[in-house]
Amino acid sequence: MKLAMIGFGQAGGKIVDRFLEYDDRTNSGIVRAAIAVNSAKADLIGLDRIPEENRVLIGQARVKGHGVGADNELGAEIAEEDIDEVQNAIDSIPTHEVDAFLVVSGMGGGTGSGGAPVLAKHLKRIYTIPVYGLGVLPGTDEGGIYTLNAARSFQTFVREVDNLLVFDNDSWRQTGESVEGGYEKINEEIVKRFGVLFGAGEVGEGQEVAESVVDSSEIINTLSGGGVSTVGYASEEVELNTSGGLLSRFTGGDGGGDDGLDAANTTNRITSLVRKAALGRLTLPCEIEGTERALLVLSGPSKYLNRKGIERGRKWLEEETGSMEVRGGDFPRGEPEVSAAILLSGVTNVPRIKRLQQVAIEAQDNMDDIQEESDENLEELVEDDEDELEPLF
Ligand code: GDP
Known part of the structure; x- marks a missing residue:
């Protein structure tokens, strides 16, 4: 985008x-x-x-x-x-x-x-x-x-x-x-x-095309409807192996398949990254239940991304948020890590904002009181007790 x-x-x-x-x-x-x-x-x-x-x-x-x-x-x-x-x-x-x-x-x-x-x-x-x-x-x-x-x-x-x-x-x-x-x-x-x-969705020349691509219209649709959004993120390192294929540091070479990766491991890694991203530290801390719309973007080397993992992650997010509008897709990148980024759009249960407003109102009241008091104090200082003096003009 x-x-x-x-x-x-x-x-x-x-x-x-x-x-x-x-x-x-x-x-x-x-x-x-x-x-x-x-x-x-x-x-x-x-x-x-x-x-x-x-x-x-x-x-x-x-x-x-x-x-x-x-x-x-x-x-x-x-x-x-x-x-x-x-x-x-x-x-x-x-x-x-x-x-x-x-x-x-x-x-x-x-x-x-x-x-x-x-x-x-x-x-x-x-x-x-x-x-x-x-x-x-x-x-x-x-x-x-x-x-x-x-x-x-x-x-x-x-x-x-x-x-x-x-x-x-x-x-x-x-x-x-x-x-x-x-x-x-x-x-x-x-x-x-x-x-x-x-x-996500900005696939440059020479880059791999995603299996289930996220394009800018999906980001726009997730953000449409307005309100407040927060983002969750989690990542895990994976390694390049010497033969040019990609092997996870964690799975080693013990998996099946042409590229040495076990599909079940790949799926499990994705689902646990999605949970970590949603339940870990969000850009704005909030309760994710009640989120109106969400978008899940899985990025990393394409061998580490699979449709099943993304689909599972998406379903889990639907259950956790109660939202019927959870989009998901992948974003293949040549970096040695797999990451899950989750956009939660239309969040409303945000205690941090309520606390901020409380402190703001207290600050506002205090400032008004101090202003009033200092106006009175200044008047007391400047005016003589019996009001015998006259200002010049
Ligand atoms: P302005 O130039 O008058 O708009 O004010 P600033 O942008 O300097 O500061 C506004 C607020 O932004 C501060 O109270 C900090 O909370 C925050 N802030 C300032 N600099 C940074 C920064 O580099 N990164 C982040 N994340 N927050 C900053």
Whole structure:
């Protein structure tokens, strides 16, 4: 599937930059065009791969290239004011060759948090192709303002996109790591998961054709209907053997069949990968029961993929989610691992979002109280007790 990716704000730009690197490394061809939008000049300069002519600085008249400082209302305002500049950059990309837009942002900050939903709304008005969002939730240790920003951005972003894919920094952070080093690893996890999903169906020249191929219409159908999505992923290493065939490190050469692989082992490996992917850490933790639609993508060397395994995995997902719309297919790749990526679309039982909203409301109330109190305190300080003094004007 070919995407036009627009990274809004610092996190958005860095993640899109990383997608370009993934595309190069894996030859997956999912990023047809990449644009970064920011109100902070330094963040745009810090990007590695997004072409310079596709880096759009907005809000210069208001913030002079210094960013909006976690004020997402200001982020939304300047995005609206300067939407033509973003559109100019989009005009230079061949949108007729693109299957969908993907607007990427960290929802806890200012520029992306406020601007990404504004851009999504604009794109939906102009184009007929789907507009998806990839929104990142802040860690719970980032504090009240980030949580409040994220809760408000989430509400707006979901409303404006055709589907919001969510990644929760909180469930992926590791203790004892620098923030920057931590983001490096987290961003790699993000592009791996979404890269395998969107890469399915993009069979390049000389690549093997899948037995039951996933094409972009299946991804689009899974995401249609809107709402919130999460992705599960699990992988297992397999090895190339010296004779040119492929042998699993785990099954060794003891299997039957021409290529030395035992069909039962292949099927079992797939079914257990599917379970691990669905029951392990999701990009947004949630209860999978009640998911409206799902897509299962099995990728790896084609010898390790079989229809029976995928069919079993698909059936199991139907039972676990209670969904009648579970699609599945394979994505042959020459990498020495077999992986299962599962897109769960239309999830509604998400305690993490309910907690985020609670903390956001508390932060909002606290901020209102503090504001009120400090207004009173200032008045008390400035006014003399008997009101004997007169201000100048
Ligand atoms: P903006 O530039 O004003 O849109 O704000 P940022 O994008 O800098 O930050 C918004 C939020 O995104 C932060 O609160 C973090 O939770 C998150 N964030 C920042 N940088 C990264 C990154 O590189 N990767 C990920 N996954 N999250 C990030």
